[in-house]
Amino acid sequence: MNEQAIREAVVHRYPDTEVVEAMGDFFFFACGQLDPDRRMPFATLVTSDPYERVARLDRPGVFRLNVGVTPETYRALFGELPRGDGSAVVETGHDFAALDQLMPHPTYAPMGWIGVLNPGAETLQTLWPLLDEAHARAARRVRARANRRDSGA
Template identity: 50%
Template structure:
């Protein structure tokens, strides 16, 4: 059964679809390959060395991030940071920071596909994620990406003052 509960499998997106969709929707983004992921930064005009994290697309496990099982064929994770208020409204209390190499304690199955959940490592910072989002889930995530981009714009403006 899909995340919406309709029982009908939804088409899945690829990492390239996700990246292209974010780049088309939001101005001022730059993309950097780092730490086994494609990181999208808000950095209009390339003013900052990298910019402000906006979203990431992770396609493989890392030394301190293995909870999602990204070594499974075709599995990727889309991540973004939202406000504490939004995080708590959607997922409950923000967890405490895990020890290095650890995973946040939320009770979630971090290998589940097409479900909004806490980021397994950075949930304590208000980051959320979805593994292999369907088209339906992707559209439902738009308000979260809108919020994340607005937050990145505010942080960028503070940093370049």
């Protein structure tokens, strides 16, 4: 699948999603997260990464779909979360340039992010439950913030 088809599939599956494009990358936000200082995407689709080169996103047509999962889900997939602060590539033993393979995110794995370069149809089917989890988690955070705001907390 190409990046446009994946973007359209995500928006179709989660109609409340706001997609923000920045420098050719796409950020998926749940349920109208309006405060730009406090919002966090549940998924991203990136076509370049000036901060890490290990994925080799500079190859023609290569992109990465990233998903923020719970620590429990990350552990079930890959074992313990690696140590790191998201500022450097972490060592997980994965080939971060491999296409169509679910793996930890090269830099954000310590925060529970996973990714796939150019996911195929079968891999995308594996990703849907993970995207469902990430979207539901983001929607809960948005509702909780709205409830706090509405209650004056």
